[in-house]
Amino acid sequence: MTRWAMVIDLEKCVACQGCSIACRFENNTPAVSPEQAARGRAIRWNDVFPFPVNPTEDTGEYPNVKARYMTRPCMHCENPPCTKVCPVLATYKDEEGLVRQNYSRCIGCRFCTVACPYGVRYFNWYAPQWEDPLALRLNPDRLESRGVLEGPAVRPKGVVEKCTFCIHRLAKARARAEAEGRAFRGDEYVPACVQTCTGKARYFGDLDDPNSTVTQLEKSPRAFRLLEEVGTHPKVIYLREG
């Protein structure tokens, strides 16, 4: 079995937001106007934000700030709260542990966005739009069959979308291995954010493979997961700073 997982070393992360930008172009996430973004409608499958998110008396004030930066893709939880509440199976965890989202099934009830404690799910308040040069250079990749539309495919308005661990890249890597007549190896595919990471802070691989980098790093004493107390068992593992 395969369980795709990501390790993010916060010691190496420089908060350059390169992962966020790479994700945007890889997955055709529309850029919204500054007014819409100010209203909390920006879509960032991979977000970089100050942590803790809301300043408290513990985080301090400039220049004595104790806040850090956190980068956050979808956690692809082992026990995802979002898939459990979906009324129509538009979101589900597949056999490789990826939490997937089918845009042609989603009814836009936003129960999953409410249920996710990490806030990784985004809703298309309007139909997505791109400025002209961008509109001509969208990523053509998509996962599509009857009643299924996934991956970087342009989303219709009124549906929920989220990080897929670049599932179209996995499909392409699999297809290549098959075309070359050999077995698919776990290190043949990484999501765009891992590929682009400036500080090489991100690692990707199979948690069920005892020799993969992520399995080795998971054992580190620095390893922790976000909001472990809510019982979601995320497959994104962070390595603590310091």
Added chain:
Amino acid sequence: MLAIDARDKEKIVAPLFRTPRAFVLLVLILSALVAIGVAAYVRQVTLGLGVTAMDRPVYWSTYMVNFVFFIGISHAGTLISAILRVTGAEWRRPITRVAEAITVFALMVGTLQIVIDMGRPDRLPFTLLYGRLQSPILWDIVSVTVYFLSSITYLYLPLMPDAAILRDNCPSDAPAWQRKLYIVLALGWRGNHEQWVRLEKAIAVLAVLIIPVAVSVHSIISWILATTVQPGWHSTIFGPYFVVGAIFSGIGALFLAMTGVRKALGLESYIGLRQYRNLGLLFIAMNAIWFYFTYAEHLGIATGQQVEEFPVLASKLWGSFAPTFWVMALAMVAAFWVLVAPLLVPAGAAKVALFRPRLALASASTALILFGILQRIPMAPTLAALDTPNATTAAWVGVIVMLMLAGLGVAPWLKARPVTATAIAGGLVLAGMWLERWNIILPTMTHPRLIPYAVYTPSLTEILITVGSLALFTLLFVVFFKFFPSVSIWEVAEGRVIEEARSKIVVPAPEPSEAGWLRPRRFKL
């Protein structure tokens, strides 16, 4: 040919074949409001849900509040009328029809809110085609559908003999289609013994079965929130808390509706003080239970001091949701007082100078002015503690004392007008319960774990659709009672027979008179 009492014919049947100008005007106004709401919705569907004020993290807002509110009101009816039927409360007879109609229309408008809230309403059939029974939304679809179908049956069954009565007692100038409507709805009712036995049996069975259905409906709505892990929602008491709130707001809606019907059709001889008094007692009890639940819920969060949950509570107590939270609390206290005061105040109280409406008005305005001044003084939450007595604390005490004086002052005025008092209480509770749903859904939505805290103010689209929904509910209610009797004719007639038979039995102790509402028992010292 079914006979009808002359009193019923004049008071209940005759208005069904008249179209007064006020009715036309009311329907026109309501239709206009509904049309504006529909226009706002069409715009929302065309452009996307972006025209609302929803965002990340406020993924659910006004529509969800409306949904919970309307489904809550729907408990007015069926649940109350079913419980009263099962327990054989004789006084229920004139108000069951109104209660059952509220249920059906509130369910229609409530369910509509979910469709309005959906990003892809065109995919609504997916919930049936691909429905996952593990999702609380599917539980909701199942329970609301069962409740709707059984409520509509429960409204229709007692309506059948009435339709037959109308069929047989149509005035000669009644329009043909209206006559036909009653013929079809009467389903060939002849009123023979066998038919009565079957009808009574069906109603009795349905009344028992509908009670668990009604309880399940609002429990499941609460579980949509409580099954998530979000701060403030993940609570075990949400199920009973929501059911109690639903019955509470249901009685409030029933108070307003029955007062409206009573006024509009002049049904004083049917819906009397007895109905108001008895429902009022039920209302007072529900109010107390509601307060108990609210207190228990918030106490748990306050003393738990969880890092994620406490900001939700803090926003209600002194943060951005303080206005809606405290207005809610005040509305509920006022509703309680409006019904309890007339029972406590002795008859001669109006002679005491303290009990004057003028004084009440004066102290209420003083409280308002004091409150206005206090709003200008910034207050840290820690100062709310009473260990630092200062002018601010004294002023807050002053506000509370003035409000209590106002409450005492209006008591005899309320005592003299039991129907008005009850309608006021009903209105206060409807407003309070809408705010309660708001105070449950929005503070949690705006205080998530890993998203910056947000502020939400509804957009014009949401306000117009909310107003349109309220208008639609009223419109359905008004139009329904234009064509169907607002008081169950046969049930009231049956009640008269029972009453008459009872009056022939000599009972040693006399029944409490109608004036019992006005003359409460005095405590002997």
